[in-house]
Amino acid sequence: MKTGRTLVDLAGELERQMSSKRDLVVPSSLLQCRTDEGGELKMLVDVSSADAAVAREYGVTDLARRQLADKLKIPFAYFERMRGEQPELLDRNVNTWLQSDGDRRMIRTLDGQVRAVLSDRYRRLDNFDLAENVLPILQRLDGARFESVELTDTKMYLKVVTPRVNFEVAPGDIVQAGIVITNSEVGCGTLSVQPLVFRLVCRNGLIASDHALRKTHVGRALGAETESVNVYRDDTLAADDRAFFLKVRDVVEAAVSETTFRQIALKMQKTREIPLTGDPVKAVEVLANRYTLNEAERSGVLRHLIVEGDLTAYGLVNAVTHYSQEVADYDRATDFEALGGKLIELPASDWREVVTAG
Secondary structure (H helix, E strand, O other): OOOOEOHHHHHHHHHHHHHHEEEEEEEHHHEEEEEOOOOOEEEEEOOOOOOOOOOOEEEEOHHHHHHHHHHOOOOHHHHHHHHHHOHHHHHHHHHHHHHHOOOEEEEEEEOOEEEEEEEOOEOOOOHHHHHHHHHHHHHOOOOOEEEEEEEOOOOEEEEEEEEEEEEEEEOOEEEEEEEEEEEOOOOOOOEEEEEEEEEOOOOEEEEOOOOOEEEOOEOOOOOOOOOOOEEEOHHHOOOOOHHHHHHHHHHHHHHOOHHHHHHHHHHHHHHHHOEOOOOHHHHHHHHHHHHOOOHHHHHHHHHHHHHHOOOEHHHHHHHHHHHHHHOOOHHHHHHHHHHHHHHOOOOHHHHHHHHOOO
16 A cells, blocks of 8 residues: 555644635636746636635646636647647637636635636535544544555545454455545545455555445535625534534444455455466456556556466456555555455456456
């Protein structure tokens, strides 16, 4: 499993962000973009009749640019080409469509940057509130250890393992039960709670989609139509997710229960009975094509499969999850842990296509 930051570092950064975050719900007609000759895009908010404390100008992150292009139905490749080669044309396009768009947008900012352009129906489930509610739940797990926590530009991850519940997949090959909680404040996925299987021999993590709990970030529209700009700060919005956090507690307890964990571990164990009868190179190629792995990722998975020498479906699952430790991007590394969970759910017909490839 890829190592993230310490729990203390995570807590410190969440507290810092609390004082720097600001959310605006703004009619599109009050937004304007301005791009300089170097391609730097700024977003301006018309505050002539609104809260004077709202900053007039913000930088725009890569993700927010992509979301803005998507909402205005401008192909992102063309958006970026205009930004680099014809900034005036980009501003003309963007501002024309913003002025004619009758929608209201939630603009999420951090450190003076627009980090997300979302619908006014976007339901905020912020990382600080989540951590404040779920960390005590996780810390109550018997022998709980935080194997990996991280805060990326798009998501927060909490990955916790308990040695109380374990299973021997093969002689000397022990896995332990855990949980992974993921949240995005910028529209890159739901808040999810999923079982985690931790393999001691190589410290691999596998995320199982079964028994997962997810909460979408969709709610009622924020702000009255008569209001021009609404400013939402974390300390002025009351949390209404108490029922959800009770569900989190229940899912955490279920995920690390003997019954649930054994079901997942037995699925892993069954993949040991599926030999790679074809060409291992072709098997990885089929897998890469099915799950859109790039050339470097394909080569990395194949290398782990060959080095570890287990030419079974189980060996391929472990090659995928082991490779995640080498992936530089934490979000993408977690994708490989989740891919391991998808593989143990594959029906026999799909495995046959992989293991007989040649």
